[in-house]
Amino acid sequence: ESALDASVTGGNNTAIGKNALTSLTSGQNNIAIGKGCGEDMTSGQNNVLVGSDTGRDITSGLRNTYLGFSAGFSHTTANDNVGIGSNALEQNTTGTENVAIGALALDANTTASDNTAIGYKALTSNTTGGSNTACGNAAMTSNTTGVRNTAVGQASLFANTTGDENTAIGDDALNSNTSGSDNVAVGKDALKANTTGTQNVAVGAQALDA
Numbered sequence: 369e370s371a372l373d374a375s376v377t378g379g380n381n382t383a384i385g386k387n388a389l390t391s392l393t394s395g396q397n398n399i400a401i402g403k404g405c406g407e408d409m410t411s412g413q414n415n416v417l418v419g420s421d422t423g424r425d426i427t428s429g430l431r432n433t434y435l436g437f438s439a440g441f442s443h444t445t446a447n448d449n450v451g452i453g454s455n456a457l458e459q460n461t462t463g464t465e466n467v468a469i470g471a472l473a474l475d476a477n478t479t480a481s482d483n484t485a486i487g488y489k490a491l492t493s494n495t496t497g498g499s500n501t502a503c504g505n506a507a508m509t510s511n512t513t514g515v516r517n518t519a520v521g522q523a524s525l526f527a528n529t530t531g532d533e534n535t536a537i538g539d540d541a542l543n544s545n546t547s548g549s550d551n552v553a554v555g556k557d558a559l560k561a562n563t564t565g566t567q568n569v570a571v572g573a574q575a576l577d578a
Contacts, residue, residue, distance in 0.1 A: 385420075419454075425461075436471070442478075463498075487522075493529075504539070510546075521556075527563075538573070 372383045372392060381398045383389035387407045388400040398415045400406040405417040409426045416433045417423040423432065423440040430447040434440035439451040441458045448465045451457035456468040458475040466483045468474035472492045473485040480498040485491035489509045490502040499516045502508035507519040509526055516533045519525035523543055524536040532549045536542035541553040543560045551568045553559035558570040560577040570576035 388417075 372381060372389050378392050378395045380396055381389060381392060383400045385402045385405055388405040389398060389409055391408050391410050393410050395409055395412045397413055398406060400417040402418060402420045402422055404421040404424050406426055407424045411428045412426050414431045415429060418435045419437045419439060421438045421441055422434045423443055426443045428445050429443055432440060432449045434451045436452060436456055437454045438458050439456045440460060442461055444461045446460060446462045446464045449457060449460060450467045452469045453471040453473055455471060455475045456473045457466060457477055460477045462479050463477055464481045466474060466477060466481060468485045470487045470490055473490045474483060474494055475492055477494050480494060480496045482499045483491060484501045486503045487505045487507055490507045491500060491511055492509050494511045497511055497513045497515050500508060500511060502519045504520060504522045504524055506523045506526055508517060508528055511528050514528055514531045517525060519536045521537060521539040521541055524541045525534060525545060526543045528545045530547045531545055534542055534545060534549060534551045537554045538556045538558055540556060540560050541558045542551060542562060544563050546563050548562055548565045550566050551559060554571045555573040555575055557574045557577045559568060562568060568576060
C-alpha cells in the first residue's frame, strides 16, 4: 500500500514512507514520516508522527506528537500526548495528556492520563497510574498504578508500584518504597530503605535511609 492512498475528504496532510497514513479518509493537518506511521488512522487531526511505526494504531486521536521508533505504537483514540524517544508511550491506547521524553519512558502506559516522564525508563512500568511526575534516569521505573507521585532524581521512587502521593527529590530518594504513601524525601538516599511506611518526612542526604 502507498502513503495516503485511502484519503477521500482529508486535507493538509503530509505522509512520507510505506503505509504512512494509508487508511486516512477524513483526517486533517497530520504529518507522518516513516514506515507505517499512522497506518490505521482514519479521521485523526493535528497529529505529528516521525519514526518507523510511530503512532501506527491511531484511529481518531487529536493533537498527538510522537517522535521515535514505535513511539505511541498502540495509541488508538487518545488526545494531547507527547512521546519523544524510542518506544515512548508505546502501549498507550486511550490515556490523554501524557508527556514522555526518553527511550522507554511511559512505554507500558495504557489508559492513564496526566503523567510526565522525562528520562530513560522513567515510569516505564506504569499502566493505569495517573498524575505522576518522574524526572531522571529510571525514576519511578516500577510504578504500575500509584497516583500523584513526584520523583526527581536518578532512580528516585524506583521500586514504587502502588504507593500514592509521595514526593522524592534526589538520587535514590525513596528508592525502595513499594506501597508506602504520603512520604516526603528530599536529598540523596533520603528514606532510601523505606518500603511500606507512610507519612514520613526526611530532609537531607541519607536521612532516614535505614
